Amino acid sequence: MTTSAEVHLPRQTKGKRPHFFEDPSIDQMMTFLLELTTEVGVLRERLDTVERLLDSEGSVTRAAIEAYQPDAATEQERAAWRDAYLKRVLRMHAPE
Amino acid sequence: MAASPKEIPVPNIEELFRPTHDERARQGMVSMIRKHAIIDMRRALKADYDERIEPKLEREGRKPEDWAAIEKSLEREPSYRFYSTIRYNAQEMCYLSVQPAVERALPAMIDLAKDLAARNPTGGSLRLNPNLEIPRYITALDVHLAPGWVHAEYTADDVAQGAVVAFGGKVFSGQHPYRKKAGAVGESISYWLKRQYPNFKPKRILDLGTTMGKNLLPYCTAYPHAEAYGIDVGAPVLRYGHAIAEHEGIPVHFSQQNAEATDFPDGHFDLIVSSFFFHEVSVKATKKILKECNRLLAPGGVMVHMELPDEATVSPYENFFWNWDTLNNNEPWYTSYRAQDPVQLCEEAGFGRDRSFKLHVPDSLTFGEERYEKFMRGELESPAHGSGGWFVFGATKQ
Numbered sequence: 081m082t083t084s085a086e087v088h089l090p091r092q093t094k095g096k097r098p099h100f101f102e103d104p105s106i107d108q109m110m111t112f113l114l115e116l117t118t119e120v121g122v123l124r125e126r127l128d129t130v131e132r133l134l135d136s137e138g139s140v141t142r143a144a145i146e147a148y149q150p151d152a153a154t155e156q157e158r159a160a161w162r163d164a165y166l167k168r169v170l171r172m173h174a175p176e
Numbered sequence: 177m178a179a180s181p182k183e184i185p186v187p188n189i190e191e192l193f194r195p196t197h198d199e200r201a202r203q204g205m206v207s208m209i210r211k212h213a214i215i216d217m218r219r220a221l222k223a224d225y226d227e228r229i230e231p232k233l234e235r236e237g238r239k240p241e242d243w244a245a246i247e248k249s250l251e252r253e254p255s256y257r258f259y260s261t262i263r264y265n266a267q268e269m270c271y272l273s274v275q276p277a278v279e280r281a282l283p284a285m286i287d288l289a290k291d292l293a294a295r296n297p298t299g300g301s302l303r304l305n306p307n308l309e310i311p312r313y314i315t316a317l318d319v320h321l322a323p324g325w326v327h328a329e330y331t332a333d334d335v336a337q338g339a340v341v342a343f344g345g346k347v348f349s350g351q352h353p354y355r356k357k358a359g360a361v362g363e364s365i366s367y368w369l370k371r372q373y374p375n376f377k378p379k380r381i382l383d384l385g386t387t388m389g390k391n392l393l394p395y396c397t398a399y400p401h402a403e404a405y406g407i408d409v410g411a412p413v414l415r416y417g418h419a420i421a422e423h424e425g426i427p428v429h430f431s432q433q434n435a436e437a438t439d440f441p442d443g444h445f446d447l448i449v450s451s452f453f454f455h456e457v458s459v460k461a462t463k464k465i466l467k468e469c470n471r472l473l474a475p476g477g478v479m480v481h482m483e484l485p486d487e488a489t490v491s492p493y494e495n496f497f498w499n500w501d502t503l504n505n506n507e508p509w510y511t512s513y514r515a516q517d518p519v520q521l522c523e524e525a526g527f528g529r530d531r532s533f534k535l536h537v538p539d540s541l542t543f544g545e546e547r548y549e550k551f552m553r554g555e556l557e558s559p560a561h562g563s564g565g566w567f568v569f570g571a572t573k574q
């Protein structure tokens with residue numbers, strides 16, 4: 081049996097994947113889009129950490145970024161940013 | 177049972193989970209995408225249906241009369257397609273966003289869980305049965321789109337799926353107004369029980385399909401003198417849940433058993449509960465499990481299960497909303513479970529019809545005490561299931 085240090089958890093789900101579009105490529109594209117949207121949010125948060133560290137410490141290291149723990153107010157600001165960001169990116173056309 | 181005095185604090189298995197800066201940011205994003213789908217887009221879809229789609233069909237003399245017709249009418253609408261695809265992807269991403277950190281933490285988590293299972297510093301216990309046959313309805317597909325769900329084991333004494341389901345669940349509900357706190361359901365139902373049956377003092381509590389006991393722990397706090405038992409078929413989640421309960425200082429007896437036929441004696445429990453459980457088993461199993469509850473419940477006891485509202489309780493549109501999960505969230509039993517009347521199911525299992533009940537109870541964390549008193553006096557209705565209330569059904573025994 082695999083040792084606990086070697087476990088690689090499966091990333092694919094067992095079961096039939098539904099398609100919400102006639103062309104399944106669009107379903108696949110939606111996955112790409114949402115993953116990319118997420119990564120932009122991650123990058124933005126990293127930048128936000130850098131800025132906050134520069135504000136408070138005047139310098140920044142990778143270790144400081146890793147160790148950074150947002151306080152409740154920062155976490156709230158970040159949540160508000162993510163919410164507004166998603167509302168912009170996922171803007172729907174008016175139904176017709 | 178009282179917890180033994182704790183000289184040395186019991187370590188917290190959840191503290192071993194240490195996502196990187198970017199992994200944490202990713203989890204935060206996924207929580208918000210999930211919120212966007214389940215709150216904002218769900219609302220937009222309902223508005224599109226009410227204001228445009230239904231009136232149009234009504235004018236054409238083809239107003240959808242049941243949930244299946246509503247679903248059909250929406251299938252090609254962008255509001256439905258994007259709601260669905262975003263909801264589906266967010267669900268998958270909940271688990272994907274925590275898996276790497278779980279993999280890194282796994283050796284230490286396993287060591288800790290093993291140690292706590294051997295020592296039981298708080299006085300709980302863990303009883304596994306490696307020969308237990310996991311029902312087909314659990315293994316056939318990955319429920320909730322969680323690869324490996326609650327049962328898969330990848331190494332000896334594995335707890336990985338416990339951690340994946342626990343932390344994936346936190347991402348899932350991280351921005352949900354009524355699910356932010358783990359154990360909100362157990363807290364809400366025990367709050368209701370204490371008001372509904374003020375003299376009820378259970379000695380033994382059983383939680384069916386307990387997963388990691390998240391919604392069992394609040395009952396232990398509400399009834400601190402009761403012995404608590406949690407059963408599930410998944411070993412990794414039981415190991416993980418046992419480690420959490422020992423850390424929390426709440427003694428719980430976890431055992432790996434099929435709720436259709438347990439090894440507890442007749443009349444062993446005076447409170448039997450479950451949450452998010454019956455819709456995950458086949459209708460045939462539901463009937464067997466309720467019969468088993470009847471066997472296990474002592475005279476004077478109470479059984480209360482939190483579940484999805486049944487089809488007859490809610491509107492056709494809401495039925496469409498709930499049944500979405502059947503094919504789109506690997507929940508194959510959702511629709512057939514919801515088609516049953518829970519009171520009738522209790523009666524068929526041997527509980528008296530006049531002693532069986534179904535109702536919505538308010539979410540005690542968000543409803544407010546004053547409004548709760550009004551609810552108890554029948555002057556105020558509970559919010560709907562998942563929107564500030566929880567649907568429950570059950571029975572009492574004379």
Ligand SMILES: C[S@@+](CC[C@H](N)C(=O)[O-])C[C@H]1O[C@@H](n2cnc3c(N)ncnc32)[C@H](O)[C@@H]1O
Pocket residue numbers: 311314326361384385386387388389390391407408409410413433434435436450451452453456457461
């Ligand atoms: C959605 S989870 C329940 C969540 C949990 N009660 C909570 O509130 O957090 C359903 C659980 O039921 C368990 N289960 C399904 N069928 C079962 C059976 N026949 N006997 C015992 N457990 C079962 C699954 O393994 C899974 O952990």
